[in-house]
Amino acid sequence: MRQFMENRNLNKALDIVSKLITGEEVGRKSNTMLYEEYCNNSEVYDIITETCKALNLNLYEYNDTLFISAGMKNRVFGYSNEELKRLMGLRVNKELFMVYFIIYNIITEFYKDSSSATYLEYIRIEDVIKSVDASLHGIINHDIGVTQDEEEKDSFKALALLWDELPIVSIEDKGSVRAARNSRTGYVKLTFNFLTAQALFVETNEKYYPTDRFKAMAEKYFEENKGRLYEILNREDENATD
Numbered sequence: 001m002r003q004f005m006e007n008r009n010l011n012k013a014l015d016i017v018s019k020l021i022t023g024e025e026v027g028r029k030s031n032t033m034l035y036e037e038y039c040n041n042s043e044v045y046d047i048i049t050e051t052c053k054a055l056n057l058n059l060y061e062y063n064d065t066l067f068i069s070a071g072m073k074n075r076v077f078g079y080s081n082e083e084l085k086r087l088m089g090l091r092v093n094k095e096l097f098m099v100y101f102i103i104y105n106i107i108t109e110f111y112k113d114s115s116s117a118t119y120l121e122y123i124r125i126e127d128v129i130k131s132v133d134a135s136l137h138g139i140i141n142h143d144i145g146v147t148q149d150e151e152e153k154d155s156f157k158a159l160a161l162l163w164d165e166l167p168i169v170s171i172e173d174k175g176s177v178r179a180a181r182n183s184r185t186g187y188v189k190l191t192f193n194f195l196t197a198q199a200l201f202v203e204t205n206e207k208y209y210p211t212d213r214f215k216a217m218a219e220k221y222f223e224e225n226k227g228r229l230y231e232i233l234n235r236e237d238e239n240a241t242d
Contacts, residue, residue, distance in 0.1 A: 016035075016038060017068075027065030035064070056072075056074040061216065062212050088193075089181075097158075098187060099194070101132065102132060120210075125188045129168065129184050132184070133163075136160045167184070169186075
């Protein structure tokens with residue numbers, strides 16, 4: 001009987017992990033019985049968490065729903081930098097890092113810190129442009145063209161210069177917003193196209209609504225990442241008073 005229960009729990013746990021990997025929803029509203037197993041069966045819970053850890057997958061729970069994402073350097077379930085560049089039509093690393101930087105600013109529009117959310121219903125491209133502008137303010141000195149802190153020169157100067165040289169909208173995009181590397185609007189649109197494809201946002205009439213998957217990952221991000229990048233970006237508040 002004990003062996004039967006152990007096999008049953010293992011099968012239930014692996015069924016949940018399998019569905020999450022293939023993009024199925026597991027929660028109160030979908031695959032409800034499996035979600036109940038996760039919540040109420042400690043052995044199933046332990047197997048799931050250990051399996052995700054072994055596969056280098058991050059497990060999230062938000063609004064009574066489970067989500068997973070690839071862990072750092074997960075080459076099986078995640079993307080390498082080269083794969084991401086090909087996917088988004090980017091050429092060099094600094095362009096990819098610009099997208100990462102934009103994603104970070106999108107997150108901070110909804111979550112200013114780990115304990116509070118702004119509860120925005122949606123966000124627009126122009127909101128993100130303003131956020132990136134504010135984040136990069138002070139990193140580059142327009143008079144002498146260097147970063148405010150020499151120690152951070154390599155990591156931020158290229159981004160600051162790249163963004164500073166871009167127009168808000170390119171001449172080609174006067175009639176519509178196009179995902180491209182030739183303008184700030186284009187970069188943000190390119191980023192949102194990727195986030196939408198990853199089921200992190202839903203776009204309606206140029207408004208981007210965060211999904212529960214995004215909210216789960218954003219909250220987890222601020223629980224685990226309170227390091228140097230967040231400190232640097234929050235200098236914008238100090239710079240605004242200079």
